[in-house]
Amino acid sequence: MSDEFRPNIIGFACQWCAYQSADLAGTLKYEYPSTIKLIRVPCSGRVDSAFVLEALALGVDGVFVAGCPEAECHYRFGNRIAKIRTAMLRNILPEFGIESARLRFEHVSSSDAVKFVEFAKEFDKQIRKLGPTPLRGDKHE
Amino acid sequence: MKAGVYVCHCGNNISDTVDIGELIDFARGLEGVSVVRDHLFMCSEMAWEMIRRDIVNGLVDRVVIAACTPKNHEKFFRSALEAAGLSKYMLEIANIREQCSWPHKSEKKYATEKAKLLVRSAVSKAALLEPLEDITFSIEKSVLVIGGGIGGITASLDLGNMGYRVYLVEKEPSVGGKLTKFDKIFPLNDCASCVVSPMMAEVATHPLIELITYAEIEDVEGSFGNFRVRVRKKQTYVDWDKCIGCGACTTVCPSKARVPDEFNEGLGWRTAMYIPSPHAVPRKAVHDPNVCVNCGKKTFGTKRFLRNGKEYLTPCEKACPTGAINRSIRWDPEGEIIELDIGAIIVAVGYQVMDKEVFKEYAPHSPNVITALQFERILSPTGPTEGRILKPSDMQKPNAISFISCVGSRDARYHTYCSKVCCLYMLKQARLVKEKNPEINVYIHMIDVRAPGKDLEEYYVQTRQLGINIIRGKVGGIEVLPDGKLRILGFDADIGTPVEVEVDLVVLATAIELPEDARKLARKLGINIDSSGFLKEDHPKLRTVESSLDGIFIAGCCQGPKDVSETIAQAKAAATAVAALMAGDKVRVEPYIAEVSNELCGGCGICISLCPYNALEMAEGSDETEKRVVKRDVRTCKGCGICVSSCPSGAISLSGYDDDQISAQIGAMLGVMAVRV
Numbered sequence: 001m002s003d004e005f006r007p008n009i010i011g012f013a014c015q016w017c018a019y020q021s022a023d024l025a026g027t028l029k030y031e032y033p034s035t036i037k038l039i040r041v042p043c044s045g046r047v048d049s050a051f052v053l054e055a056l057a058l059g060v061d062g063v064f065v066a067g068c069p070e071a072e073c074h075y076r077f078g079n080r081i082a083k084i085r086t087a088m089l090r091n092i093l094p095e096f097g098i099e100s101a102r103l104r105f106e107h108v109s110s111s112d113a114v115k116f117v118e119f120a121k122e123f124d125k126q127i128r129k130l131g132p133t134p135l136r137g138d139k140h141e
Numbered sequence: 142m143k144a145g146v147y148v149c150h151c152g153n154n155i156s157d158t159v160d161i162g163e164l165i166d167f168a169r170g171l172e173g174v175s176v177v178r179d180h181l182f183m184c185s186e187m188a189w190e191m192i193r194r195d196i197v198n199g200l201v202d203r204v205v206i207a208a209c210t211p212k213n214h215e216k217f218f219r220s221a222l223e224a225a226g227l228s229k230y231m232l233e234i235a236n237i238r239e240q241c242s243w244p245h246k247s248e249k250k251y252a253t254e255k256a257k258l259l260v261r262s263a264v265s266k267a268a269l270l271e272p273l274e275d276i277t278f279s280i281e282k283s284v285l286v287i288g289g290g291i292g293g294i295t296a297s298l299d300l301g302n303m304g305y306r307v308y309l310v311e312k313e314p315s316v317g318g319k320l321t322k323f324d325k326i327f328p329l330n331d332c333a334s335c336v337v338s339p340m341m342a343e344v345a346t347h348p349l350i351e352l353i354t355y356a357e358i359e360d361v362e363g364s365f366g367n368f369r370v371r372v373r374k375k376q377t378y379v380d381w382d383k384c385i386g387c388g389a390c391t392t393v394c395p396s397k398a399r400v401p402d403e404f405n406e407g408l409g410w411r412t413a414m415y416i417p418s419p420h421a422v423p424r425k426a427v428h429d430p431n432v433c434v435n436c437g438k439k440t441f442g443t444k445r446f447l448r449n450g451k452e453y454l455t456p457c458e459k460a461c462p463t464g465a466i467n468r469s470i471r472w473d474p475e476g477e478i479i480e481l482d483i484g485a486i487i488v489a490v491g492y493q494v495m496d497k498e499v500f501k502e503y504a505p506h507s508p509n510v511i512t513a514l515q516f517e518r519i520l521s522p523t524g525p526t527e528g529r530i531l532k533p534s535d536m537q538k539p540n541a542i543s544f545i546s547c548v549g550s551r552d553a554r555y556h557t558y559c560s561k562v563c564c565l566y567m568l569k570q571a572r573l574v575k576e577k578n579p580e581i582n583v584y585i586h587m588i589d590v591r592a593p594g595k596d597l598e599e600y601y602v603q604t605r606q607l608g609i610n611i612i613r614g615k616v617g618g619i620e621v622l623p624d625g626k627l628r629i630l631g632f633d634a635d636i637g638t639p640v641e642v643e644v645d646l647v648v649l650a651t652a653i654e655l656p657e658d659a660r661k662l663a664r665k666l667g668i669n670i671d672s673s674g675f676l677k678e679d680h681p682k683l684r685t686v687e688s689s690l691d692g693i694f695i696a697g698c699c700q701g702p703k704d705v706s707e708t709i710a711q712a713k714a715a716a717t718a719v720a721a722l723m724a725g726d727k728v729r730v731e732p733y734i735a736e737v738s739n740e741l742c743g744g745c746g747i748c749i750s751l752c753p754y755n756a757l758e759m760a761e762g763s764d765e766t767e768k769r770v771v772k773r774d775v776r777t778c779k780g781c782g783i784c785v786s787s788c789p790s791g792a793i794s795l796s797g798y799d800d801d802q803i804s805a806q807i808g809a810m811l812g813v814m815a816v817r818v
Contacts, residue, residue: 006251008810008811010807010810016689020212022239022240022244023210023212023236023239023240024239025239025244026210026238026239026240026241026243026244027239027243029243029244029246030244031244031245031246031247032244032245034241034244034245034248034251034252034254034255035251037255037258037259037262037810038236038240039262039803039806039807039810040211041782041798041803042733042780042781042782042795042797042798043781043782043783045781045782045783045786046781046782046783046785046786046795046798047786048785048786048800048803049786050800051803051804051807054804054807055807055810055811058807058808058811059811060807060810060811072669074669074689074781075753075754075779075781075783076667076753076754077753078753078781078782078783081751081783081787085786117244
């Protein structure tokens with residue numbers, strides 16, 4: 001393995017839109033960085049702030065939460081809650097010495113594989129630019 | 142725990158990119174994994190049997206499949222667990238095809254690494270799975286059909302004939318919908334009201350169908366099998382049990398109390414007391430409070446008084462032979478609320494056509510520029526001209542008529558979609574003009590003629606032969622000449638030159654769109670609207686009558702533009718889908734719902750304010766010593782998990798997506814034991 005930094009990125013993806021857009025990207029054979037790994041959740045509103053902090057505390061380099069398009073949440077407004085939560089978390093992350101840019105919220109529709117792929121590439125690039133998480137200790141494999 | 146990991150090659154879809162051997166070795170090394178097997182196609186019968194046998198032989202008590210997305214074969218794999226006597230929810234799928242081998246095929250080494258993480262993540266979640274069972278509910282065997290057009294009527298009749306109780310709610314005083322406004326329908330040019338009238342009568346007299354007209358949906362609670370629907374019936378001031386539909390009240394209602402007639406698309410007038418159309422079913426009079434002029438200074442909704450020693454009756458009250466009208470009842474803008482227990486809902490609310498006023502370039506201020514639906518009324522024997530083709534401005538016969546297609550459809554400024562039926566109905570209208578008055582010159586301006594479907598291309602060819610001028614090209618504008626004639630500024634794409642035509646009447650084929658109030662209804666129901674503004678089906682090919690919510694179905698033009706035959710086909714499909722779901726006594730749903738712990742709940746109520754479905758409520762303790770805790774309604778909870786992530790005491794859990802399960806997945810992605818922060 002080369003010495004080049006390969007970030008570890010976790011995305012929480014809602015089962016109705018974001019997760020399906022990633023499935024569609026695969027089906028269409030669009031490529032995006034393999035650093036991105038999804039955890040399926042019923043709704044982006046399910047994503048507890050604790051999950052995000054937990055992932056970052058354990059040494060993940062970047063976390064994103066992806067939900068349905070604005071006003072199209074399968075559960076009416078879960079995506080709005082997720083968006084507010086991530087915005088608040090981004091505000092407090094610097095207090096822990098973590099750059100806000102390591103956390104993102106994104107709206108992706110289930111039919112918009114292109115948007116998912118573009119976002120994945122862009123986020124991967126951003127995290128590479130930021131380098132390894134300051135919390136990355138010996139815990140990392 | 143004894144987890145079985147089953148790795149699929151998917152032919153070479155996975156194995157070309159992911160090193161299966163390496164993945165298997167990795168899985169073998171994971172804690173709690175007892176069996177690791179691979180198969181060329183895990184979705185095959187043989188693999189299914191292999192999994193089942195491992196469970197039956199006691200080798201495996203939970204299953205991890207590393208294959209394609211759970212959306213594909215989750216049900217199939219669950220059935221193997223079920224067949225072996227294990228809870229079908231002891232299954233976790235690692236999506237190593239759609240989310241690994243396919244999108245990372247040019248970085249094979251890293252794809253294998255990612256596959257390992259996905260498998261480890263799935264195994265660590267599987268360790269925490271619980272043997273859940275489906276939740277079953279009793280099911281209310283009644284159906285609510287919203288919209289009494291041809292789609293709603295068809296669905297109601299089908300379900301009624303199958304033996305289900307049906308409530309048909311229509312916002313107008315009469316069922317029948319847009320179809321009753323048409324004169325004839327293509328491709329046979331048969332009489333539209335002859336098609337729909339018998340069905341309207343049947344739906345009104347069917348023993349299992351209850352017609353609730355002049356009513357709207359107030360709100361909807363609950364979920365599939367057990368919806369609780371509140372319907373608001375608007376106040377009419379006419380006792381419909383007594384009204385015999387004679388129309389006596391409508392003739393005495395003063396002409397100053399009048400508004401443009403909805404049934405005639407604004408081409409005629411109706412009074413405050415009215416019967417919506419000659420075809421009306423139920424044939425009952427309605428009082429319109431916005432139009433009423435309160436004859437004899439007797440304001441509706443006020444107490445009776447004596448005049449000249451006698452109790453004063455308004456003309457309508459006096460005219461009614463059955464005494465059905467009572468204008469002294471207090472006016473209640475809310476109307477009457479009817480509560481219904483419903484198992485499934487079919488939404489068939491139809492469409493509206495765009496208003497001509499939107500199109501300033503087409504001289505909408507001229508009374509002789511009309512929409513196709515208005516022209517349909519002119520052609521109809523029950524319309525304002527009794528079927529004679531006359532101009533609205535002076536009631537004279539026009540010498541030439543132009544039809545303009547794609548007004549608002551296939552136009553990036555308004556709607557990009559094709560309204561689908563305009564080409565054919567314009568051909569039909571042109572044909573009806575030629576049949577009635579062959580001397581009228583008819584022009585049709587079209588981008589192109591779209592006539593796919595049975596007998597429709599033939600219909601187009603026959604229409605052409607009647608001597609109708611079809612000009613291919615978009616119309617740029619319409620000028621009103623001093624004598625009231627209309628000059629069409631068109632273009633003939635076949636000869637590549639601008640053309641100008643002077644006509645007396647212009648018919649605009651304005652676009653079909655979702656009615657404004659249907660959006661509100663969609664919000665009340667929680668169903669989605671698609672990018673073209675219609676109600677969204679669950680899958681464009683496989684689930685065209687299902688909405689994204691279980692137990693709510695859609696049919697007809699509210700799902701997208703359609704002709705009568707397609708609407709009927711879809712309504713029948715929706716009725717069958719409802720019947721299939723309700724055939725059993727119980728409805729089974731996935732057990733992925735929230736659970737509140739009484740010990741941990743502090744009774745703060747934060748979750749209640751966040752629940753999108755009002756599935757949570759505060760339960761007061763039976764006495765002072767008992768604390769207030771939140772209770773969750775099994776039937777209304779949809780398992781989004783918003784309450785779980787918002788609970789400050791960690792008192793709410795979500796089966797299938799619980800805190801410890803997601804934490805385990807996070808940890809597995811990093812190779813560390815998860816710690817809660």
